[in-house]
Amino acid sequence: MYQHRATKTKAGLAAIAFLLITLVPMWGTLHAWLDQENVLVEKAAGSDAMNLAVAFDVHVQSVVRFVDTLTQDLREHAVKDRNDFGRIVKEELVLYGNMVAQVALISPEGMLVYSSLAPAFGAVDLSGRDHFRAHRDNPSKDKLFISKPVFGRVSGIWSIQFTRPVIEGDKFLGVVVVSIPMSFFSDFYKKINVGANGLIALVGMDRVPRAVASKDSGAINFGELLLLKSAPYFVKEALPEGLYRGVSAFDGSESLTAYRRLEDAGLVVLVQLSPEDYLMSSGKRHRVLIFCASAVTILLLSFALLIYATVWQHLKDAKALKQAHKTLRELVNVDILTGALSRSHFLEVLEKEFRDSESCGTKLSLILIDIDYFKQVNDTYGHPIGDIVLKQVVAVCCAELRAHDSFGRLGGEEFGVILPCTDGASALGIAEKLRLAIESSKISTSKGLVRVTVSMGVAFALPSGDTPSKLVVRADDALYCAKQAGRNRVCSARGNDDASQVTTMSTNDS
Numbered sequence: 001m002y003q004h005r006a007t008k009t010k011a012g013l014a015a016i017a018f019l020l021i022t023l024v025p026m027w028g029t030l031h032a033w034l035d036q037e038n039v040l041v042e043k044a045a046g047s048d049a050m051n052l053a054v055a056f057d058v059h060v061q062s063v064v065r066f067v068d069t070l071t072q073d074l075r076e077h078a079v080k081d082r083n084d085f086g087r088i089v090k091e092e093l094v095l096y097g098n099m100v101a102q103v104a105l106i107s108p109e110g111m112l113v114y115s116s117l118a119p120a121f122g123a124v125d126l127s128g129r130d131h132f133r134a135h136r137d138n139p140s141k142d143k144l145f146i147s148k149p150v151f152g153r154v155s156g157i158w159s160i161q162f163t164r165p166v167i168e169g170d171k172f173l174g175v176v177v178v179s180i181p182m183s184f185f186s187d188f189y190k191k192i193n194v195g196a197n198g199l200i201a202l203v204g205m206d207r208v209p210r211a212v213a214s215k216d217s218g219a220i221n222f223g224e225l226l227l228l229k230s231a232p233y234f235v236k237e238a239l240p241e242g243l244y245r246g247v248s249a250f251d252g253s254e255s256l257t258a259y260r261r262l263e264d265a266g267l268v269v270l271v272q273l274s275p276e277d278y279l280m281s282s283g284k285r286h287r288v289l290i291f292c293a294s295a296v297t298i299l300l301l302s303f304a305l306l307i308y309a310t311v312w313q314h315l316k317d318a319k320a321l322k323q324a325h326k327t328l329r330e331l332v333n334v335d336i337l338t339g340a341l342s343r344s345h346f347l348e349v350l351e352k353e354f355r356d357s358e359s360c361g362t363k364l365s366l367i368l369i370d371i372d373y374f375k376q377v378n379d380t381y382g383h384p385i386g387d388i389v390l391k392q393v394v395a396v397c398c399a400e401l402r403a404h405d406s407f408g409r410l411g412g413e414e415f416g417v418i419l420p421c422t423d424g425a426s427a428l429g430i431a432e433k434l435r436l437a438i439e440s441s442k443i444s445t446s447k448g449l450v451r452v453t454v455s456m457g458v459a460f461a462l463p464s465g466d467t468p469s470k471l472v473v474r475a476d477d478a479l480y481c482a483k484q485a486g487r488n489r490v491c492s493a494r495g496n497d498d499a500s501q502v503t504t505m506s507t508n509d510s
């Protein structure tokens with residue numbers, strides 16, 4: 001279960017690594033690119049807004065100069081040709097068309113004494129108007145006054161009034177008024193493309209808008225709208241022109257505004273662009289790119305899933321193969337009938353123990369065991385009973401041995417015991433113990449109790465010049481001697497390769 005989870009984790013990590021390698025750079029690059037493009041578009045929009053503001057500044061200044069010239073010209077006529085003033089005005093107005101809504105004269109007391117719109121007017125008191133009071137209260141200041149938008153009592157329209165005082169010497173003789181309809185400015189501004197949500201405005205430093213052209217300008221009540229004091233263009237200490245991103249003082253929307261202050265006229269020109277407009281086309285492109293990147297992401301996710309499944313399957317197969325190898329190896333290493341080590345594995349273990357024996361003073365012993373007259377057992381009881389006897393001999397021996405001893409079947413009815421860290425004398429003792437155990441055991445079979453004896457050859461590793469194969473040869477010689485000496489006995493090799501150097505250590509002869 002744990003291995004199963006580990007395999008899944010490894011496959012998951014491979015899929016995640018793939019996604020990280022592909023998705024992170026892709027989205028990172030896209031994100032940086034989109035950000036960069038937004039910065040460039042914002043910069044271009046700022047430059048557009050400022051260019052428009054410069055153009056409006058020039059336009060407004062020329063209109064102001066133009067209207068002021070007219071105002072001064074009419075004022076001169078008001079003093080010199082008072083009786084002919086009406087005719088002169090009419091002639092002048094023909095030249096100006098819709099640009100001038102009305103020309104009026106106000107008496108020193110504030111009463112309307114002439115209006116180009118209503119020559120036969122009744123008594124109209126204009127003494128409360130800002131422009132009249134500004135001139136009456138400062139008669140020595142011959143300065144153009146540009147009023148807030150006012151709703152004309154005679155004209156019935158919203159207009160901006162350009163006024164100058166009529167003075168003769170030090171004497172205040174009244175005020176000459178030239179009314180420019182607000183539509184003159186706003187209709188002109190509307191022709192300029194500032195986007196669906198953009199805005200162009202002419203604002204007084206008194207925070208009252210003079211003219212606004214936007215999609216909502218119709219809803220603006222010019223009598224009441226007072227722009228926020230905090231708007232940067234009202235801060236006199238600030239630069240006379242600037243660009244800022246923030247909330248619009250007109251409609252509360254986020255916008256990019258360019259302004260220019262006309263100090264002399266007390267006006268500010270504003271060009272306000274909406275990010276909604278100038279980011280629209282790049283926004284569309286961004287959405288297409290994000291859509292494509294999302295589609296690629298889905299493809300990569302599917303691919304990652306495929307990687308996950310493939311890697312998982314591969315790891316599972318590799319694990320199963322490893323397990324199969326392990327099982328096969330175990331099968332090869334173990335004798336199927338008796339459960340003892342197979343001959344090949346027994347010899348491998350002997351090689352290893354021989355190498356390791358150097359660490360414990362070369363104390364290593366080997367016993368070879370051969371069942372006596374085993375052919376007779378087979379012949380008497382049959383081969384299956386012979387198998388039972390083989391298994392039982394192994395079981396009896398293993399029960400007598402230590403955990404670190406190794407017991408193997410070398411072939412037929414021949415076995416071997418590796419005794420690590422065991423000298424010759426101890427090995428002989430162990431061999432004798434095994435011999436006695438087998439001799440005394442009664443093997444229960446379907447054909448009754450069977451008893452067998454074994455012959456053993458014991459050899460121990462020599463301190464120098466010895467090898468595993470020489471050790472086997474010496475043990476085999478000792479076993480041969482045990483057989484020759486009458487069987488059911490233990491013989492020991494004396495310590496060299498010579499078969500004659502074998503000693504019979506135990507016997508049942510007695």
Ligand SMILES: Nc1nc2c(ncn2[C@@H]2O[C@H](COP(=O)(O)OP(=O)(O)OP(=O)(O)O)[C@@H](O)[C@H]2O)c(=O)[nH]1
Nearest residue numbers: 370371372373374375376378383384386387412413
């Ligand atoms: N039942 C059984 N018999 C086996 C097996 N392997 C070998 N044998 C038999 O073991 C017998 C060995 O006989 P021999 O080599 O003549 O030796 P022995 O009869 O034990 O005589 P000595 O070794 O000289 O005492 C043969 O009959 C083999 O068929 C096995 O796996 N099962």
